[in-house]
C-alpha cells in the first residue's frame with residue numbers, strides 16, 4: 285500500500301514511517317514546513333511533503349494516490365493553550381476533509397487514553413482530552429473506514445520490546461499505564477491490515493506481565509463494535 289503519515293516528524297510518527305517501510309509499504313511522510321527531521325526518520329528516498337495541514341489544496345495533493353492515512357499529529361507542549369484545539373480537533377477535521385477529497389478511504393488515528401474525559405490533569409494543557417475526543421468524533425462520523433488507537437503514556441524504549449505483551453481493550457476501559465511508541469506504531473500498522481479493526485476504538489498499554497496476544501486474536505475474541 286501507499287501510506288501517508290502526518291506528524292511524521294514526531295516521536296510516534298517517525299516510528300510509524302519506519303514500521304510501514306519495514307512491512308514493504310510505500311510511505312509519504314507529511315510534515316510542517318519547519319518540522320525538524322528526527323534522527324530516527326531515515327528520509328532517503330522518501331517523498332517528504334512539507335505543508336500546513338490547513339492548506340487543503342496542498343494536503344489533498346499530498347494524499348492523492350494514497351491508500352490510507354495514519355495520523356500521528358498532536359499538540360506539542362507549549363504556552364499556547366489553543367494548541368490542542370487547533371491540532372487535536374481542527375487539524376483532524378482538515379485531514380478528514382482532505383481524505384474525502386483525495387479519495388483516501390482508510391484512516392488510523394493515534395489518540396490517547398482518557399480521550400473525552402473532563403476531570404483529568406492532562407486537561408491543564410488546553411482541555412486537550414476534550415479536543416481529542418472531538419477529533420475522534422469527527423472521524424467516526426466521517427464515512428471513512430477508521431480505527432482509533434488510544435495509547436497510554438508513551439515511552440521511548442526501543443530495547444527488549446519482545447518481552448512486552450500488549451493489553452488491548454475497547455473504549456474507556458483503561459486509564460493508566462504506558463506503552464513504548466514502537467509498539468504503538470506496530471499496532472497502527474496491524475490495524476491497517478485488519479478489516480476487523482475498522483470502526484473500532486482500541487486502547488493499548490503494555491508490560492512484561494501482560495500475556496502476549498496479537499491484535500488479530502484480540503479482535504476475534506472481542507468482535508463487538510466500539511460505538
Ligand SMILES: NC(=O)c1ccc[n+]([C@@H]2O[C@H](COP(=O)([O-])OP(=O)(O)OC[C@H]3O[C@@H](n4cnc5c(N)ncnc54)[C@H](OP(=O)(O)O)[C@@H]3O)[C@@H](O)[C@H]2O)c1
Pocket residue numbers: 290291292293294295296297315316318319320337356357358359360370371375394395396397435436437438439465
Ligand atoms: N506523550 C504521551 O505520553 C502521549 C500519551 C498518549 C497519547 N499521546 C498522543 O499520541 C500522539 C503522538 O504523540 P508523540 O509524543 O509521539 O508526538 P510528538 O513527538 O509530540 O509529535 C507531534 C507531531 O505532531 C506534529 N504537529 C504538532 N502541531 C502541529 C500542527 N499545528 N500542524 C501539523 N503538525 C503538527 C509535530 O510536528 P513538528 O515536529 O513540526 O512539531 C509532530 O510531528 C499525539 O497525538 C499525542 O497527543 C501522547
